[in-house]
Amino acid sequence: MSANALTPGIAAGRLHSDDLHQNFADLHPPLGQHEAQVAADRCYFCHDAPCVTACPTAIDIPLFIRQIATGTPEAAAKTILSQNILGGMCARVCPTETLCEQACVRETAEGKPVVIGQLQRHATDTLQAKAGHPFSRAAPTGRRIAVVGAGPAGLACAHRLAMKGHDVVVFDARPKAGGLNEYGIASYKSTNDFAQAEVNWLLGIGGITLQHGQALGRDITLAGLQADYDAVFLGIGLGGVNALATEGEEKTGVLDAVDFIADLRQATDLAAVPIGRDVVVIGGGMTAIDAAVQAKLLGALNVTLVYRRGRARMNASPFEQDLAASKGVRIITNAIPVRVLGNGAVREIEFAYTDDTLTPTGDTFRLAADQVFKAIGQTLAGTGLPDIEKGKIATTGTGRTSMAGVWAGGDCAAGGDDLTVTAVAQGRDAAEDIHATLTAEG
Amino acid sequence: MADLTTDFIGIKSPNPFWLASAPPTDKEYNVRRAFEAGWGGVVWKTLGEDGPPVVNVNGPRYGAIWGADRRLLGLNNIELITDRPLHVNLQEIKSVKQDYPDRAMIVSLMVPCVEEAWKAILPLVEETGADGVELNFGCPHGMSERGMGSAVGQVPEYIEMVTRWVKQNTRMPCIVKLTPNITDIRKPAAAAKAGGADAVSLINTINSITSVNLDLFAPEPTIDGKGAHGGYCGPAVKPIALNMVAEIARSADLRGLPISGIGGVTTWRDAAEYLAMGAGNVQVCTAAMTYGFKIVQEMISGLSDYLDSKGMHSPADLVGRAVPNTSDWQHLNLNYISKAKINQDLCISCGRCYAACEDTSHQAIAMSENRVFTVKDDECVACNLCINVCPVENCITMEQMAPGTTDPRTGKIVEADYGNWTTHPNNPNRVAAE
Ligand SMILES: Cc1cc2nc3c(=O)[nH]c(=O)nc-3n(C[C@H](O)[C@H](O)[C@H](O)COP(=O)(O)OP(=O)(O)OC[C@H]3O[C@@H](n4cnc5c(N)ncnc54)[C@H](O)[C@@H]3O)c2cc1C
Ligand SMILES: Cc1cc2nc3c(=O)[nH]c(=O)nc-3n(C[C@H](O)[C@H](O)[C@H](O)COP(=O)(O)O)c2cc1C
Ligand code: SF4
Numbered sequence: 001m002s003a004n005a006l007t008p009g010i011a012a013g014r015l016h017s018d019d020l021h022q023n024f025a026d027l028h029p030p031l032g033q034h035e036a037q038v039a040a041d042r043c044y045f046c047h048d049a050p051c052v053t054a055c056p057t058a059i060d061i062p063l064f065i066r067q068i069a070t071g072t073p074e075a076a077a078k079t080i081l082s083q084n085i086l087g088g089m090c091a092r093v094c095p096t097e098t099l100c101e102q103a104c105v106r107e108t109a110e111g112k113p114v115v116i117g118q119l120q121r122h123a124t125d126t127l128q129a130k131a132g133h134p135f136s137r138a139a140p141t142g143r144r145i146a147v148v149g150a151g152p153a154g155l156a157c158a159h160r161l162a163m164k165g166h167d168v169v170v171f172d173a174r175p176k177a178g179g180l181n182e183y184g185i186a187s188y189k190s191t192n193d194f195a196q197a198e199v200n201w202l203l204g205i206g207g208i209t210l211q212h213g214q215a216l217g218r219d220i221t222l223a224g225l226q227a228d229y230d231a232v233f234l235g236i237g238l239g240g241v242n243a244l245a246t247e248g249e250e251k252t253g254v255l256d257a258v259d260f261i262a263d264l265r266q267a268t269d270l271a272a273v274p275i276g277r278d279v280v281v282i283g284g285g286m287t288a289i290d291a292a293v294q295a296k297l298l299g300a301l302n303v304t305l306v307y308r309r310g311r312a313r314m315n316a317s318p319f320e321q322d323l324a325a326s327k328g329v330r331i332i333t334n335a336i337p338v339r340v341l342g343n344g345a346v347r348e349i350e351f352a353y354t355d356d357t358l359t360p361t362g363d364t365f366r367l368a369a370d371q372v373f374k375a376i377g378q379t380l381a382g383t384g385l386p387d388i389e390k391g392k393i394a395t396t397g398t399g400r401t402s403m404a405g406v407w408a409g410g411d412c413a414a415g416g417d418d419l420t421v422t423a424v425a426q427g428r429d430a431a432e433d434i435h436a437t438l439t440a441e442g
Numbered sequence: 443m444a445d446l447t448t449d450f451i452g453i454k455s456p457n458p459f460w461l462a463s464a465p466p467t468d469k470e471y472n473v474r475r476a477f478e479a480g481w482g483g484v485v486w487k488t489l490g491e492d493g494p495p496v497v498n499v500n501g502p503r504y505g506a507i508w509g510a511d512r513r514l515l516g517l518n519n520i521e522l523i524t525d526r527p528l529h530v531n532l533q534e535i536k537s538v539k540q541d542y543p544d545r546a547m548i549v550s551l552m553v554p555c556v557e558e559a560w561k562a563i564l565p566l567v568e569e570t571g572a573d574g575v576e577l578n579f580g581c582p583h584g585m586s587e588r589g590m591g592s593a594v595g596q597v598p599e600y601i602e603m604v605t606r607w608v609k610q611n612t613r614m615p616c617i618v619k620l621t622p623n624i625t626d627i628r629k630p631a632a633a634a635k636a637g638g639a640d641a642v643s644l645i646n647t648i649n650s651i652t653s654v655n656l657d658l659f660a661p662e663p664t665i666d667g668k669g670a671h672g673g674y675c676g677p678a679v680k681p682i683a684l685n686m687v688a689e690i691a692r693s694a695d696l697r698g699l700p701i702s703g704i705g706g707v708t709t710w711r712d713a714a715e716y717l718a719m720g721a722g723n724v725q726v727c728t729a730a731m732t733y734g735f736k737i738v739q740e741m742i743s744g745l746s747d748y749l750d751s752k753g754m755h756s757p758a759d760l761v762g763r764a765v766p767n768t769s770d771w772q773h774l775n776l777n778y779i780s781k782a783k784i785n786q787d788l789c790i791s792c793g794r795c796y797a798a799c800e801d802t803s804h805q806a807i808a809m810s811e812n813r814v815f816t817v818k819d820d821e822c823v824a825c826n827l828c829i830n831v832c833p834v835e836n837c838i839t840m841e842q843m844a845p846g847t848t849d850p851r852t853g854k855i856v857e858a859d860y861g862n863w864t865t866h867p868n869n870p871n872r873v874a875a876e
Contacts (some may be wrong), residue, residue, distance in 0.1 A: 034512075043508040044833050047793030050813065105790040109834060 151179020580646020
């Protein structure tokens with residue numbers, strides 16, 4: 001373990017474990033009791049509050065904040081969780097600066113919104129620290145529903161269905177539940193194994209069976225599920241990744257950012273995670289930012305994020321961009337990769353500058369690279385799925401697909417924002433529609 | 443620069459800010475620190491008769507009400523008068539007065555309702571060189587159970603009697619401190635005047651229970667499972683005290699009776715308001731107990747700047763300025779008509795004005811699809827609730843309607859002339875307009 005920031009190539013243990021520990025600590029440490037009280041007091045309790053409209057799950061934000069202000073954080077948590085059962089994770093990962101907090105009238109007034117996300121976390125953490133589960137199930141309906149995918153969409157759907165008295169079986173290809181909460185979200189947003197703790201807490205409602213290592217298309221089929229269950233919900237996310245289609249992409253050291261992040265999230269010892277000295281990340285979304293930031297936090301010397309369009313077009317919010325910059329990530333815009341160079345392993349990568357129409361300007365440049373992370377978008381994987389629209393499963397507002405008895409939601413369904421919170425909203429709404437449909441059938 | 447020197451019933455002090463009789467003035471150590479910080483005078487913590495001193499509870503004495511960020515808004519206490527021996531207090535008073543001859547030194551007294559008790563203590567106080575006495579007829583807890591404090595202050599006859607004893611037995615000026623725990627403050631003030639008091643000071647604390655402990659089912663502060671009512675003070679009591687000061691200042695019978703204003707004075711502005719309402723000076727307790735003695739420096743600079751800005755040279759120029767404008771409801775001009783107006787540039791679209799007006803008032807604010815809020819002049823009664831709930835200062839204003847224009851709410855022309863209820867046609871007891 002003699003590696004340090006200057007060690008060439010890809011090496012583990014560039015930083016001391018104390019530094020790693022500090023680097024990967026909570027991005028926003030939890031609010032203390034008094035801090036929460038003071039923060040809650042800033043809420044104006046707006047009429048028909050704009051923050052509620054801005055929340056994809058429409059949490060009654062003024063109400064829950066008032067409940068915190070009056071010393072009843074557990075009641076606040078119930079207000080949150082009754083709309084968004086993954087309110088704990090959302091409090092940590094939602095880009096609030098583009099959602100609820102952007103709509104906050106105090107943002108308009110002072111540029112300092114009420115810290116809704118952190119207050120939400122204060123409430124949900126308080127409740128989830130207690131034993132038990134706040135919701136109970138309706139009388140058994142005798143209906144059985146299959147949910148494929150234990151990510152935010154699938155879990156939200158399963159919980160709502162269980163609450164309505166249905167029995168739910170959740171199938172997931174991976175060994176752990178949580179979807180990208182477990183395998184994707186940046187470590188410093190979800191510390192202390194929160195994703196698993198939240199899943200376990202959610203399952204406290206009862207009536208949900210988890211089946212791990214069950215992949216649709218390999219171990220189970222849609223037709224089989226349709227035959228065995230009263231309804232099917234697909235929340236399989238985006239299993240594939242886009243390729244660069246660039247010369248030299250196959251060289252070692254060129255990796256999918258999502259795999260790097262998943263490995264990082266599953267690592268028991270961060271000092272054992274290898275990272276390049278010179279890292280280049282290609283992409284402009286949250287995945288690209290997360291890969292770049294975490295590479296830096298692991299001790300990479302130079303991390304450069306290269307995006308093909310201008311800054312304003314980046315999917316990552318200004319807050320995320322600033323976060324990356326503050327951690328020392330260099331952001332280059334208007335450049336596309338043209339060649340990966342190196343003898344077997346990547347050594348350098350060549351980019352061409354582009355104008356706003358993505359036309360190369362003729363200028364090129366090269367970056368030294370021991371590792372290249374591709375973060376240029378994920379794609380829906382699988383065959384025999386319902387009708388597809390723009391690469392995702394086509395759905396109506398409440399998640400109905402082209403196949404009778406099959407609903408879909410989350411990243412795999414068309415029309416979402418590829419956010420945890422929209423996945424939760426769609427899972428929940430599909431559950432309501434499934435329930436209404438099954439109840440109407442009698 | 444205005445000169446803040448004040449002459450209150452012949453007692454001079456470098457500024458009108460005195461510390462009220464309370465823990466901040468309970469001993470030499472505190473009072474010396476107060477004078478060093480700049481306080482113009484103190485009313486020493488109330489002394490009782492000679493003999494074994496009273497004892498205080500040994501559990502908590504205070505209950506409190508807080509606003510945002512635990513800003514202390516109201517304080518409730520169950521403390522008694524000084525629990526230190528009489529001779530120790532007297533000796534300390536003498537020593538401090540000697541070292542700070544320019545500061546006002548008033549001694550608060552509370553002894554039983556017999557003349558001998560007053561005859562006994564007054565010479566001892568005179569001997570300290572103190573500038574005056576304040577009779578504590580206000581303490582609403584503990585001492586009142588023993589027939590003193592507010593038990594005296596609630597019976598005008600007793601006030602008059604004791605005040606007279608005091609005036610007969612000392613040359614020192616005498617201030618009578620009034621309890622607010624009565625229905626008409628003018629009655630005890632008149633009694634004090636009749637007894638020969640040189641001034642009244644008000645208010646002492648208000649009977650209060652600040653909160654109930656919902657686990658112990660007992661009032662706070664709770665001592666071994668039980669609690670007792672206490673006396674309320676601090677910013678929360680200012681509006682009540684200010685009205686009582688105004689009642690005395692406006693009364694024809696009491697006109698000219700000097701007033702020392704007490705109750706919730708926390709900033710220079712509060713003090714200026716008391717002066718404008720007729721007080722010759724102010725006394726402060728809770729604010730000093732919350733922030734320490736240094737606050738007097740803000741009070742001094744603030745009042746001085748304010749007087750300068752108004753072209754006034756001393757606090758005396760300000761005293762009573764608001765009294766003539768403090769009127770009765772029946773004399774308010776009913777022909778003065780205004781409408782709320784929302785400044786769209788300042789509006790942050792929180793909708794609080796809408797909720798307040800729509801749910802609880804006159805349905806006079808319209809809300810559009812895109813959250814633009816506007817006042818409906820044909821519904822607005824100018825109550826100004828919207829202004830009070832709006833989080834943005836000066837976003838909503840009241841705009842006076844010009845005489846001659848038509849009020850869209852009533853369809854009537856706005857009259858230029860003054861007209862009040864006494865002459866209003868709807869008043870069955872109206873009198874003919876002059
Ligand atoms: C690196 C990264 C960082 C992100 N950061 C944020 C963030 O900070 N904030 C935010 O709001 N959003 C963030 N997102 C987006 C967010 O994670 C997703 O929008 C959200 O997880 C979508 O939920 P889902 O349930 O639709 O899919 P997923 O979370 O992808 O879950 C799908 C589940 O289905 C399972 N599955 C897939 N295929 C099959 C199959 N064939 N058979 C059985 N099971 C299958 C998977 O194992 C997985 O458990 C991030 C995404 C990534 C990739
Ligand atoms: C702890 C405490 C003890 C007090 N003791 C006395 C007292 O001994 N004599 C007295 O006249 N007033 C006493 N008071 C009342 C204050 O002098 C003052 O009238 C009252 O607090 C209102 O002023 P404020 O709002 O500035 O505190 C006491 C107040 C407090 C808080
Ligand atoms: S302020 Fe606190 S420490 Fe001081 S006497 Fe009171 S209870 Fe004791």
